[in-house]
Amino acid sequence: MPPRPRAQNGAARSDAAPAGRGQPRQRVIEAAADLLAREGRDAVTTRAVAIAAGLQPPAIYRLFGDKSGLLDAVAEHGFATFLAAKHVDPDPQDPIEDLRAGWDLAVEFGLSHPALYTLMYSEPTRAASPAFEAGMEILMGRIRRLAAGGWLRVDEEIAAAVIHATARGAVLTWLSLPEERRDPALLTALRESMVAAVTGQEPAVRDAGPAGAARTLRAVLPEQTALSGAEQQLLREWLDRLASGG
Known part of the structure; x- marks a missing residue:
């Protein structure tokens, strides 16, 4: 089933580190996230955030440098909140259903926190976020399991790009539509x-020739101990060429 959009637009709040909520930096980030969710990005001014956090405006500059630094911290807070909500099954019974579930979770987060989601993905430089990188590792783990089982029909990097593009596109397209035109069938189709x-539908090694076999072998190569590091590197270069059809 596709994710069900939620009506509320509350601020994302992480329960991962409740002890830090009393600290000025965390109070400011949560105040900014709350303003962003309730009133939009234009409402997130240094003065408004400082008042909401019970601080003086100069404290924002001491903690974050400027408003851009504050927004970067709020975006990182969003990535960390999303990461904390992810359930990772290291050995799912059905890797394709696991992929669907991960996609649904990402889309549901975006639909539930539209302003925060837009901020998180509004600037490419935020891709360097530690929480974003941790989330990418989870995604790449799902993709490698597909490859190891022979289910992956494209290169791993292309698969990651397609998954991200369709999830972001689903969220942004849904949010751009009038409410009366928001049909869940759109999310299912995407x-x-x-x-x-x-x-x-069948493992790629059965019908994709050398490229499918190369992707499968490449995915399990790190687990092999019979080859030296140099031999593994050389084999990986060959597998990369075969997997790309070159």
């Missing part, structure tokens, strides 16, 4: 187009 683009 999710299934993603699944069809990156996976096969």
